[in-house]
Amino acid sequence: MSFSNDKEYSFLSKINSPKDLRGLSKEELNILAEEIRHRLIHVTSKNGGHVGPNLGVVELTIALHLAFDSPVDKFCWDVSHQGYVHKLLTGRNDSRFDKIRNDEGLSGFLNIGESPHDSFGAGHAGTALSSALGMCVARDLKEESNHVVAIAGDAAFTCGITLEALNNIACTTKKFILILNDNEWSIAKNVGALAKYFNELITKPSYNRIHKEAESFLSQIPYGKSFMKLVSKAKRDTKELIAPSSIFEKLGIRYLGPIDGHDIQGLIHFFEFAKKTDEPIVLHLLTKKGKGFPVAVEEPEKWHGSGPFDLQTGKAPPSAKSSPPKYQDVFGCCLAKLAQENKSIVGITAAMPSGTGLDALQEAIPERFHDVGIAEEHAVLLAAGMATQGMNPVCAIYSTFLQRAYDPIIHDVCLQNLPVTFCLDRSGLSPNDGPTHHGLFDLSYLRCIPNSIIMAPSNEDELQDMIRSGISYKSPSFIRYPRGSGTGIQLKDNPALLEIGKANTIQEGEILTIWALGSFLETAKKISSLLFDHYGFLPTIVDPRFVKPVDEDLLHQQSTTHQCLITMEDNVLAGGFGSAILESLEGKKVDMHVKRIGWPDQFIDHGDSTHSLRKKYSLDENSIFQIVDSILKDLKIRKRRIAV
Numbered sequence: 001m002s003f004s005n006d007k008e009y010s011f012l013s014k015i016n017s018p019k020d021l022r023g024l025s026k027e028e029l030n031i032l033a034e035e036i037r038h039r040l041i042h043v044t045s046k047n048g049g050h051v052g053p054n055l056g057v058v059e060l061t062i063a064l065h066l067a068f069d070s071p072v073d074k075f076c077w078d079v080s081h082q083g084y085v086h087k088l089l090t091g092r093n094d095s096r097f098d099k100i101r102n103d104e105g106l107s108g109f110l111n112i113g114e115s116p117h118d119s120f121g122a123g124h125a126g127t128a129l130s131s132a133l134g135m136c137v138a139r140d141l142k143e144e145s146n147h148v149v150a151i152a153g154d155a156a157f158t159c160g161i162t163l164e165a166l167n168n169i170a171c172t173t174k175k176f177i178l179i180l181n182d183n184e185w186s187i188a189k190n191v192g193a194l195a196k197y198f199n200e201l202i203t204k205p206s207y208n209r210i211h212k213e214a215e216s217f218l219s220q221i222p223y224g225k226s227f228m229k230l231v232s233k234a235k236r237d238t239k240e241l242i243a244p245s246s247i248f249e250k251l252g253i254r255y256l257g258p259i260d261g262h263d264i265q266g267l268i269h270f271f272e273f274a275k276k277t278d279e280p281i282v283l284h285l286l287t288k289k290g291k292g293f294p295v296a297v298e299e300p301e302k303w304h305g306s307g308p309f310d311l312q313t314g315k316a317p318p319s320a321k322s323s324p325p326k327y328q329d330v331f332g333c334c335l336a337k338l339a340q341e342n343k344s345i346v347g348i349t350a351a352m353p354s355g356t357g358l359d360a361l362q363e364a365i366p367e368r369f370h371d372v373g374i375a376e377e378h379a380v381l382l383a384a385g386m387a388t389q390g391m392n393p394v395c396a397i398y399s400t401f402l403q404r405a406y407d408p409i410i411h412d413v414c415l416q417n418l419p420v421t422f423c424l425d426r427s428g429l430s431p432n433d434g435p436t437h438h439g440l441f442d443l444s445y446l447r448c449i450p451n452s453i454i455m456a457p458s459n460e461d462e463l464q465d466m467i468r469s470g471i472s473y474k475s476p477s478f479i480r481y482p483r484g485s486g487t488g489i490q491l492k493d494n495p496a497l498l499e500i501g502k503a504n505t506i507q508e509g510e511i512l513t514i515w516a517l518g519s520f521l522e523t524a525k526k527i528s529s530l531l532f533d534h535y536g537f538l539p540t541i542v543d544p545r546f547v548k549p550v551d552e553d554l555l556h557q558q559s560t561t562h563q564c565l566i567t568m569e570d571n572v573l574a575g576g577f578g579s580a581i582l583e584s585l586e587g588k589k590v591d592m593h594v595k596r597i598g599w600p601d602q603f604i605d606h607g608d609s610t611h612s613l614r615k616k617y618s619l620d621e622n623s624i625f626q627i628v629d630s631i632l633k634d635l636k637i638r639k640r641r642i643a644v
Helices: 026-047 051-055 058-067 084-088 128-141 154-158 160-169 193-203 212-219 224-231 264-276 294-298 327-341 359-364 376-388 399-414 442-447 460-472 520-535 552-559 577-587 610-616 621-634
Strands: 074-077 148-153 177-182 254-260 281-286 345-349 369-371 392-396 421-424 453-455 477-480 504-507 512-516 540-543 546-548 564-572 593-599
Touching: 026 051, 026 058, 026 084, 026 264, 051 294, 058 084, 058 148, 058 264, 074 128, 128 148, 128 160, 148 154, 154 160, 154 177, 177 264, 254 264, 264 281, 327 345, 327 359, 327 392, 327 460, 345 376, 359 369, 376 392, 376 399, 392 460, 399 421, 399 442, 421 460, 442 453, 442 477, 442 546, 442 564, 442 577, 453 460, 460 477, 504 520, 512 520, 512 621, 520 540, 520 564, 520 621, 540 552, 546 577, 552 564, 552 577, 564 577, 564 621, 577 593, 593 621
Parallel strands: 074 148, 148 177, 177 281, 254 281, 345 369, 345 392, 392 421, 421 477, 453 477, 512 540, 512 564, 564 593
Antiparallel strands: 453 546, 504 540
């Protein structure tokens, strides 16, 4: 495929709805698939995005829209990060697609508010089967006849919710279509017994019986018998097309496969057969992640999600200056070093070894690294079990994904006061991904749990200190830090051990004291400069470090020397760090003016960057300065003459 910029979209430009696919010939559909891949690669080269997953489902998505009637028929895409092709075929191939994942552009996931063709929004794994089954129940109760299709990758089957849904399907409805999109990858290589099982379904010719209904149906298709032999090969060793003894059939779900997921005509035939079945059915499709873009095929983990890249080389565009190390990389290197010194340290991740930085531990000490697949609840319980036996488990899970393990955190770790350290990457904003991935709730959902210690570093060196400290505290410890690069501060060779609940005063000042949590500390420093320029005084600046317990001694001491306290946090205001400050002051019956600055009580959109979203929601430095300026006017603080 040529990646030139002057590509003409002869067929894609004419697709305004799925109905426009109907008149295209086989050859024209194949050209359309090539045009879609070209469009995907060009747009993601500018915006970044989920490159590999979308390139792998081009033919699958075209075939779905030819065989089914969306939005009457419902598609539930697991995670929905592979929904770009679906967007292009459902009236969204316009300027919004050019800006996908950016300001004024489409979401990088499906969104029920974006199009009637998006039957169910998503962003996390494991939701497709349960939501699709819910739609089937509603359809059956209303005595309607539309089809509901769940499309789930093989990685989704490591997720507990998917297995719970599988257990319910056959006893709940007779009409359920499940498409297992098997590309062998989620983000990292899939792990566990189910991944091994799917591989055996593909490579071992261990089943011989063919359902008479399927054989009869396919034999009526021109060249149908030859087709049955060909589609099952799908680039790997063949097995019989239909495997009645599969685990799915044990659960009452008919199994067909494996099937070539890149043969549009073949897929349509199988989808038509699935529509006629009188029992739940799973179609096991084999697809190639990154198909059509060689560099994405060669490195599927890297190209699961990418930033902007050069079309020809696949490399990131050159930067004007080198960036500081990312928080995740500092975390990974620090933990690997500590684990070399402490044999009780074990790292656990839920299918995100490179995303969290735990691949550093995997490489250094593989026997003390555990990737459990997309199974956050299991990851936390696994850590709890280890902790009872004297180990020091460290769970590295994104803030937004840790929400899925809330009960084990309370019931199994904190209730028993077990020494598990949780490292919450992506706390705060994940700008391009949007509301499904923003980590804006962790302080609120963790702060109310007894026995928990909650920390937030203001830079990557402080993160190292907190990792060492969390492991040493022998209590449930939570460390939340943002996505992306750190501040560039010099890293110590030996991380320090922090005293529990002690804040760090960065700057002594007057009138105002600003308690700026985590990444907002840099904002507080800029506000301080603006205050000096405009008013001629410097405020006190505090790096709280601990959200729980709060440094009450320092807080109450400053309440006697300052007129106002301002809190800043990368979390929703409801129940967050500012709330902790108010509760502490109220508990000591201290009367002090407090202004809390944080995210409002709503889900935050996706956008170009952290800066653009903070500006949109009045959390950038200029907006915050206007808030502070208003407070000073209320306090009747006058501007001072500044000597030049």
